[in-house]
Amino acid sequence: MTTQVTTPPPAATPPPTATPARGRRPRRSGMEPSLGGKIARYVVLALAAVVTIFPFYAMVVLSLKPAAAIEFPASLLPTNLGTGAYERVLSAGGIGTWFVNTLIYSAVSVVAVLGLSAMAGYAFAKKRFPGRETMFWSFLAMVMVPYHVTLIPTFILIAQAGGLDTYWGLILPTLANAQAVFLMRQFIMDLPDELFEAAKLDGASEWRIFCSIVLPLCKPILATLGTFVFLWHWNDFLWPLIIGQGTEHWTLTVGISSLQQQDVPLNMILAGATISFVPIFAAYLVAQRYFQEGVTMSGIKG
Known part of the structure; x- marks a missing residue:
């Protein structure tokens, strides 16, 4: 009796990998620029x-x-430089008052506009009430009305109310910002409804929900809007010129513009313009960490 011994088949060897030819560079993808x-x-x-x-x-x-x-x-050319123009501008009696007026006008307007637009945006985005859509689009239609058309009626109303040469007369007409309300509504609409439902189940009031949930989550858009509103009010010229009857309530833009009508050297005018630019640049540096995120998430990109 003979025993047949079977030998296992040889192991399959992997196919040889193709090696690039010497001196030939790998081909670039179509998306990579040259x-x-x-x-x-x-x-x-x-x-x-x-x-x-x-x-x-x-x-x-x-x-x-x-x-x-x-x-x-x-x-x-950066030669023969000196700070004499800045010293004369800062020593002038009006520049300090104009700076304080502009700072009050811009800072108070930013806080008020952000607060009002956040509350209105939250109501339009997460609340259900009769006429909500009609009210929102009617309010948004204010964007279509040119700003200069409303100057004369607004001035008459403020003048009859005794708001000339006052801070409240300068600030109050600029608080109804339809663009800010629209952007806040678009941002808050993307927030999950589960957060608000969970807060209501825990017994939180509407004011607690707004302060503890809405405002912390809206930091990017609040920083973006705050920067825009601050820039707009800091550079505003026409309304402060109309409402300020005396030099003690002028802003920097109005005061620096008045220097051009006087016998003031150009270097002093530009020194005043440089001083007015510094707070704008500082405001952007403070809010820049939220700026790009707010622009991306709020719908400004279109």
């Missing part, structure tokens, strides 16, 4: 940055120049 495209992009961005920054550079350099005739482009 080196020339990257260089062109950086050049365009650098030129755009220079064009954007140049007016600010010219404003600062010319404000540090002595009060003399300006010659271009020699006057734009």
Whole structure:
């Protein structure tokens, strides 16, 4: 009797991997730009940055120049600089008052606009009441009305109420901001309803829900809107010019504009403009950590 011994088949060897040919670079994907495209992009961005920054550079350099005739482009060189124009502007009697008026006008308006728009946005987004949509779109229609059309009726109402040369007459007409209400509504609509239902089950009041849930979650859009509102009020010129009958209630924009009608050197005017720019830049630096997130999530991108 013979025993048949079977040998196992040889193990399958993996197919050889294709190795790239020597000296041949891997093929780039279609989405990756070439080196020339990257260089062109950086050049365009650098030129755009220079064009954007140049007016600010010219404003600062010319404000540090002595009060003399300006010659271009020699006057734009950073030579023979001094702070004499800033010392004369800061020592003037009106600049301090104008700065305080502008700060009060902007800060109080930001707080009031953010508070009112947050409450209105929460009501329009999460509350159900008769006529909600009609009321919201009627209020939003205010955006279609040009700002200058309402100046004369608003001035007459404020004047009859005794609001000329007062802070409340300066601030009150600017608090109804339809754009802020719209953006707050769009942001709050994306918040999950489960949070509000859970808070109601725990017995939280509407005011507690608004302060403890809505406002903390709305920090990005509040920072974005706060920056926009602050910039708008800080740079506002027409309404402070109309409502302020005397120089003691002027803002910086009105006061600096009045210097152009006087025999004031250009370097002093530009020094005042530079001083008025510093708070705007500081406000953006404070809110920039929330700025991009608020713009992305609030629907400003369209």
